[in-house]
Amino acid sequence: MSNQLLNKQYNSKEIENKWYQFWVLRFFYTRNETCSPTYTIMMPPPNITGRLHMGHALDNTLQDIIIRFKRMQGFNVLWVPGTDHAAIATEAKIVAKIREEGQTKEQIGREEFLKKAFAWQQNYGGQIVEQIKKLGCSCDWNRERFTMDDGCNEAVATVFVDFYNRGLIYKAKRIVNWCPTCKTSISDAEVTYEERDGNLWEISYDLVGGGEINIATTRPETIFGDTAIAVHPKDERFRNIIGKTALVPFINRPIPIIADESVLTDFGTGALKITPFHKLSDFEIGQRHKLPGINTITLDGKLNENAGNYAGLNLNAAREAIIADLSLNGKLITSKSVKHNVGVCYRCGTTIEPLALTQWFIKMNELVQPAIDVVKNKTIKFIPERFENIYFNWLENIQDWCISRQLWWGHRIPAYYCEDCSYMAVSKEDISTCPACSSKKISQDEDTLDTWFSSALWPFSALGWPQKTEFMDKFFPTQTLVTGYDIIFFWVARMIFTSLDQTKQPPFKHIYIHGLVRDEQGRKMSKSLGNGIDPIDIVEKNGADVLRMALIIGVSPGNDSRFSEKKLLLARNFINKIWNASRFILMNLPNESKELTPNICKLEDKWIIGQLNRIIQEVTANIENFEFGIALQKIYDFSWNIFCAWYIELAKIRIKNQDSQVLGVLIFAIQNILKLLHPFLPFVTEELWQTFPHTGESIMIQPWCESDPNSLFTSEVNQFEKVISVVKAIRNARAENKIPQNQKIKLYIETTEGIILNSSNIIQALCSVKTIFFNAKEINNSETLVVHTETAKIFISVSANVNKSQEIQRLTTALEKSQKEYNILKKRLVNKEIWEKAPDVAQKYKKTMEKISRQIANIEASMQQVDPH
Numbered sequence: 001m002s003n004q005l006l007n008k009q010y011n012s013k014e015i016e017n018k019w020y021q022f023w024v025l026r027f028f029y030t031r032n033e034t035c036s037p038t039y040t041i042m043m044p045p046p047n048i049t050g051r052l053h054m055g056h057a058l059d060n061t062l063q064d065i066i067i068r069f070k071r072m073q074g075f076n077v078l079w080v081p082g083t084d085h086a087a088i089a090t091e092a093k094i095v096a097k098i099r100e101e102g103q104t105k106e107q108i109g110r111e112e113f114l115k116k117a118f119a120w121q122q123n124y125g126g127q128i129v130e131q132i133k134k135l136g137c138s139c140d141w142n143r144e145r146f147t148m149d150d151g152c153n154e155a156v157a158t159v160f161v162d163f164y165n166r167g168l169i170y171k172a173k174r175i176v177n178w179c180p181t182c183k184t185s186i187s188d189a190e191v192t193y194e195e196r197d198g199n200l201w202e203i204s205y206d207l208v209g210g211g212e213i214n215i216a217t218t219r220p221e222t223i224f225g226d227t228a229i230a231v232h233p234k235d236e237r238f239r240n241i242i243g244k245t246a247l248v249p250f251i252n253r254p255i256p257i258i259a260d261e262s263v264l265t266d267f268g269t270g271a272l273k274i275t276p277f278h279k280l281s282d283f284e285i286g287q288r289h290k291l292p293g294i295n296t297i298t299l300d301g302k303l304n305e306n307a308g309n310y311a312g313l314n315l316n317a318a319r320e321a322i323i324a325d326l327s328l329n330g331k332l333i334t335s336k337s338v339k340h341n342v343g344v345c346y347r348c349g350t351t352i353e354p355l356a357l358t359q360w361f362i363k364m365n366e367l368v369q370p371a372i373d374v375v376k377n378k379t380i381k382f383i384p385e386r387f388e389n390i391y392f393n394w395l396e397n398i399q400d401w402c403i404s405r406q407l408w409w410g411h412r413i414p415a416y417y418c419e420d421c422s423y424m425a426v427s428k429e430d431i432s433t434c435p436a437c438s439s440k441k442i443s444q445d446e447d448t449l450d451t452w453f454s455s456a457l458w459p460f461s462a463l464g465w466p467q468k469t470e471f472m473d474k475f476f477p478t479q480t481l482v483t484g485y486d487i488i489f490f491w492v493a494r495m496i497f498t499s500l501d502q503t504k505q506p507p508f509k510h511i512y513i514h515g516l517v518r519d520e521q522g523r524k525m526s527k528s529l530g531n532g533i534d535p536i537d538i539v540e541k542n543g544a545d546v547l548r549m550a551l552i553i554g555v556s557p558g559n560d561s562r563f564s565e566k567k568l569l570l571a572r573n574f575i576n577k578i579w580n581a582s583r584f585i586l587m588n589l590p591n592e593s594k595e596l597t598p599n600i601c602k603l604e605d606k607w608i609i610g611q612l613n614r615i616i617q618e619v620t621a622n623i624e625n626f627e628f629g630i631a632l633q634k635i636y637d638f639s640w641n642i643f644c645a646w647y648i649e650l651a652k653i654r655i656k657n658q659d660s661q662v663l664g665v666l667i668f669a670i671q672n673i674l675k676l677l678h679p680f681l682p683f684v685t686e687e688l689w690q691t692f693p694h695t696g697e698s699i700m701i702q703p704w705c706e707s708d709p710n711s712l713f714t715s716e717v718n719q720f721e722k723v724i725s726v727v728k729a730i731r732n733a734r735a736e737n738k739i740p741q742n743q744k745i746k747l748y749i750e751t752t753e754g755i756i757l758n759s760s761n762i763i764q765a766l767c768s769v770k771t772i773f774f775n776a777k778e779i780n781n782s783e784t785l786v787v788h789t790e791t792a793k794i795f796i797s798v799s800a801n802v803n804k805s806q807e808i809q810r811l812t813t814a815l816e817k818s819q820k821e822y823n824i825l826k827k828r829l830v831n832k833e834i835w836e837k838a839p840d841v842a843q844k845y846k847k848t849m850e851k852i853s854r855q856i857a858n859i860e861a862s863m864q865q866v867d868p869h
Contacts, residue, residue, distance in 0.1 A: 006586055006691050010579040012543025015687045020133060023686075027700055030078045030140045030475075039075040040478035041067060042459050042508075043139065044491070045147060046132075047086035048125045049093055054517040054525060054563060055484060057135060057535035058555070061548045062514060062628060063482045064137045068679035069623050071138070072704040078475045080462050081132065082145035083125045087410035087451045088182050088347050094120055094409065110408050117409045121146065131536050136544045136682045138700065145462040147454045148411065155461035156411045156454050157428040159502060163362060164426045169403070171415075173358045175283040176402045177343065180301030181350040184406040185359055187450060188399055189489050191352055193341040202269060202333040203326060205229065208245040208254060213238070214333055216268025218340060219278075220326070221319045223248060224307045225296040226255055228274040230285055233259035235270050249331050250322075251308055260285050277356035293356055301353060315353075360404035360413060360447070368395050371497035374506050380496065383512045383626050384558040387485060394489040395497075403450045410448030417443050456494035459507035476503070480510045485558060488513070512626050515560035517551065522562055533563065545681040546571040552680060553636070555629040574636060575684050578673070581644050582688045585666045588655055589693070596693070598668035599661040600711075602654075603755070604762075607720035608647045610713030611638065612669055617707040619676055628680075635676050643669055646724065653765045667692065672705050723759045725789040730767040733787045733796055736810055744770035748779045748795035756792055788858030790851075808863060815859045822852045 041063050046056055067079045094117055095105055105113045125146065132139070145152065163169040176185040201220055204212045215229060226248050231238035238257070245254045255274075262285060263272050276286030277293035286293060296306045303310050303318045310318050326332040343352040372395055374380045375388055382388045404413060416425045418434035419441035425431050432442055454461070459481075463472045477499075483492065492511060499507035518524055519531040526532060538547045549571035555561045589596075600606055615638045622631035647669065654662040671692060678685040678699050689699035696702055730747070739745065747769050751757065760772045784795040825845045828834060835842045 006583050006688075008583070010575055010684060010687075012545065012683065016134075016136070016544055016683045019683055019686045020136065023138060023698070023700065024133075024141060027698060028138055028140055029142055031076050036074060036076040038078065038475050039067075039070040040078045040080070040463075040475045041480055041482065042462055042478055043079060043081045044481075044483050045082040045084035045145075045455070045458065046128055047089055048083050048121050048128065049086055049089045050124065052128060052131045052535060054533055054535055054551075056132075057547065058514060058517050058551045058561075059482055059484065060132055060135055060137050061551055062512065064135070064682070065552070065623070065628055065679040066480060066482070067138055068682060068700060069704065071700060072675065072678070072702060074703065078143070079137075079139045080143050080145060081129070081137070081139035081141060082147070082458075082462055083121070083128055084455060085121065085146070085148045085410060085451065087405060087407050087448060088184060088186070090117065090120065091407050091409040092182060092348070105408065113408050121148075134536055134539050134544060136548065138682070143462075147451075147458070151464060151467075152454055152457070152461045153411065154428075155457045155465055156449065157414050158466045159457060159498065160414055160449070160453075161426055161428050162502070168363050168366060169360060170363065171358065171360050173356055174361065174400075174402075175277070175280045175354050176357050176359050177345075178299065178353045178355040178357065179345040179348065179350050180299065180353060181348045182345060183299060185357065185402050185404065186345060186347075186352070187402055187452065189394075189452075190346045191343040192346045193343055195339055196342045198338050198340050198342075200268060200336045200338045201323065201326075202335075203249065204331045204333055205246040205249065205273075206252075207241065208247065211241070213241060213246055213257065213271055214269045215271045215273045217273055218338070219319075220322050221303065221310075221315050222275045222278045222296060223273070223322065224251065224303070224310075225275040225278050225294045226253075226273045227276055227286065227291045227294060228255050228289065229257045230260045230263050230272045230274050231257065231270060232263040232265045233261060235263075235265050237270060249326060249329070258285075258289050258291075260288065279354050283356060295356060297353055297355060299355075301350075359402050360415075362401040362403055364398045364400055367497040367501055368398055370500045371395060371493060374496065374500065380506050380508065381510050383510060387488060387511075387513050387558060390485070390488050391493060395493055401450075403453050404445075404447040405450055406446075407448045410451065411454055413445040413447050413449060415445040417445070419443065452490060452494055455491055456498040457502075459495055459499055460503050465503065476507075477505045478508045480512060481508045482512045482514065485513045485515060510626070513558045514555065515558060518560050518562050520562055520564040520566075522560075538568070542568060542572060543575075543683065545575055545684050548680060549574065549632065552628055552632050554633070557626055574640065575681065577640055577644055578677070579684065579688070581639075581648055582670055582691070584648065585663070585670055586691060589663060589667075590660075596664040596667045598664040600665065601661055603716055603720050604647065604650050605662070605665045606713040606716035608643065608665065608669055609711050610717040611642055612672055613707045613709075613712050614717075616672065616676065616705045620704070620707070623679070632680050635673070635680070639673050639677075643673065649766060650762065653761070674699060675702055675705050678702075719755045722753055722755055722789070722791045723762060726756055726759075726792050726794065727763060727766050729787045729789050729792075729794060730763070730769075730796065733785055733794075734767070737785060741768055744768055746770055746797040747772045748776050748784070748797065749774050749792055750795075751775070751792035753791045788855075790854065793858075811859055811863045815856065815863070818852050818856050818859065822849060822856065825849045825852070 043063060044059060046052060063079065067077050071077045094113070098105055098108065098113075098116070129144070160169065177188065177191050178185055198218050200216050200218055202214050202216050203220065203223075204214050206212050213229060217223075229246050231242065233242070241257055242259045244257050246257055247254060258274075262281065263270070274282045274285055274291065276283045276291055277295045278297065283293070285291070294306055296304055297315070298304050302312055302314050305311050307318070310321060313321060323332060323335075344350060345352055372392060375382065375391060382391065414427055416427065416431040417423070418437060418439050420439040421434060421437040423434055423436035425435050433440060434442060457465075459478055460472070460476055463476050465472055481492065481495075495507045499505060516524060523529060523531060535547055546568055550563060550567035551561075553567060553570065598605070598609070600609055615634055619631045619634055622628070622634065648666070651662045651666055671689070671694070674685045674689050682700065686699050689702075726749070734741075734745070745768065747763070749756065749772060751774065757774055760774075763769060763772060779795050784797050787794045787796070825848060829842060829845055829849070834845075
């Protein structure tokens with residue numbers, strides 16, 4: 001492509017759609033070959049409930065960086081995209097939409113409701129896919145999946161039936177977390193806890209035969225479900241009344257006083273009212289003592305007929321009425337303000353009601369230990385490792401998993417009931433005839449499965465399991481899961497134990513955990529704060545590459561990051577810098593579009609090639625170690641502060657002097673920079689790559705940069721750094737003393753370094769120098785400004801521009817800073833332990849002290865030079 005086609009300014013809107021369509025048609029599909037190693041990532045499927053947020057943008061950008069990097073390394077990559085049906089959240093939105101139309105889901109019926117749900121999925125799922133594409137994600141769109149497509153449906157039914165047949169799935173009446181707003185049970189992992197102000201009420205219960213016992217409770221509205229009062233068997237206060245009978249206030253139902261070691265003697269009065277159907281710990285006590293259970297709360301959060309005169313009241317109103325009546329009856333002894341944790345639904349924020357309901361459960365004991373073992377033995381590695389503790393803590397304290405949901409949207413439980421003989425059959429296939437009595441009166445279970453049940457199968461169900469295929473064999477297990485720390489137990493743990501059980505293999509090898517994207521002030525983005533940012537708005541305004549760079553720069557595994565306009569500006573400026581550097585090179589290329597071979601003939605060529613090889617080594621290692629923020633920062637620093645700031649400036653001198661050999665090095669360096677940047681900034685790198693002379697159809701299938709150990713040029717790099725230090729010293733002195741760039745200066749340099757003696761042309765050109773005198777015998781010290789480097793003493797003859805008092809102040813500040821650094825290191829080295837435990841660090845400190853000592857001597861000499869008195 002001719003360099004004349006490269007515009008003066010980078011315009012993301014003109015190129016992003018063009019290149020994405022080009023990639024989709026030619027490169028995003030997974031190659032059907034056996035010779036290349038495979039690398040698989042399964043995209044965490046976003047919910048079909050709306051638009052992507054900044055967390056999705058970060059998550060998908062991180063995955064795309066890995067996939068593009070591995071593709072360039074020669075791996076046969078597979079990145080499977082998809083969406084999740086998100087049962088509770090999606091059903092809530094569809095129900096709200098139906099309500100706006102003046103109906104309820106019950107009025108339109110299940111079949112019509114599901115038609116609307118799938119239409120919703122087609123609409124919003126399609127929108128989400130387009131948003132992901134806007135980010136530049138290089139997924140294999142031919143293999144896009146949905147958690148309720150036919151393949152995933154088969155996988156869900158297969159696992160359910162297998163678990164049931166093995167006794168791992170059972171149906172029972174147990175305490176579950178009930179959301180009165182979503183009107184469904186939810187799992188323990190979906191309950192979040194909020195600290196709230198509450199009360200601890202002490203209430204008196206009469207004893208049969210005389211006397212009373214006081215209990216303490218934060219939930220007097222459940223009083224009608226009491227079936228016992230429990231005390232600790234060793235609590236002397238209650239030893240004489242264990243076995244007696246108390247009367248429930250208002251209704252005078254007799255309940256036993258029992259002894260149970262789980263009761264805390266120092267909480268409240270030491271006597272605990274037991275309501276087995278409205279609290280998990282009470283349910284467990286009830287099971288041990290064979291207590292009956294009484295349900296007093298309706299599914300919409302009101303008291304039922306068992307609450308007598310309080311029936312029909314919502315729970316808050318009932319609490320107020322009951323407390324008022326207890327007070328009137330003299331049964332309310334005390335009330336104390338307390339703070340306590342209240343469980344709420346993570347979807348809607350409604351207070352959770354523990355209710356005893358007949359539900360489907362998975363026994364977790366058999367599944368948990370293998371999932372713990374694979375992380376402990378490092379078969380699966382968390383990055384960063386500290387997140388293992390969250391994982392272990394949840395699995396080691398796990399309860400049986402309630403998997404049934406009272407929803408219509410989701411995978412319907414494959415259990416069938418005979419109305420005639422009450423036989424229940426669990427089957428992958430639809431059942432229309434009773435296997436026991438041949439009756440045709442068969443109905444399927446009304447409930448659906450927890451969304452996380454199908455999501456737990458995602459790493460293998462989305463690859464075609466349970467079908468046994470070559471594709472599944474080739475690409476499973478996957479290599480890396482990228483996800484946020486907020487769903488380690490929601491999803492990560494469940495994928496691991498399900499995969500180990502069903503496929504006998506771990507689902508992935510690495511779990512890269514990233515943090516939340518927060519606003520500039522460090523706040524979580526939310527609608528209530530009004531600080532949410534739509535990533536697609538950023539893409540439309542700035543381009544996908546700018547968004548990607550702003551998200552990744554400074555990010556580190558497991559830690560939250562702040563998104564700001566400052567980062568967007570940094571990204572825009574950097575992309576423009578690379579664009580302009582490329583444009584300069586292209587403008588100076590010969591007309592023929594042949595690739596130029598680098599002719600490394602000068603010291604600065606070896607310097608830039610050596611620096612480039614070093615940065616290739618480091619960046620490759622950083623990406624392999626999931627240090628994406630560090631990797632991008634290093635590419636940024638090299639590209640801007642070394643290549644653009646120094647080598648291009650040096651190249652301008654040589655091009656002006658008709659030295660065309662520098663073009664080969666420029667092309668070699670910029671092409672490697674573009675390859676290093678491509679996983680992070682795919683669009684601009686493709687556009688520039690195509691503009692330069694090149695081979696191959698796309699930068700995305702170019703081989704990844706390789707560092708040549710024979711071209712590190714360590715000695716030459718160190719030598720040329722001495723020249724750079726001289727130039728920096730002179731430039732800093734000019735800037736600090738406000739010497740205009742158009743004013744030529746005269747230099748006297750004292751040095752024994754041959755490289756500095758031979759670099760007068762570079763120093764003159766880069767520092768706006770008229771003449772340089774090396775090692776002159778006579779220098780008029782009163783008319784010069786003196787600066788030092790490690791290898792040179794530089795006299796700048798610009799007396800008219802030097803403000804001696806300002807220069808003394810500058811040098812004094814520099815001296816104080818150096819002395820402070822020196823004293824800190826000296827204090828550290830006095831400690832003998834550092835020499836014993838970290839001798840390498842001690843030696844490093846010692847060398848730094850020696851360097852600072854020389855700096856101090858140079859500064860003091862400069863101060864003497866400026867003001868001998």
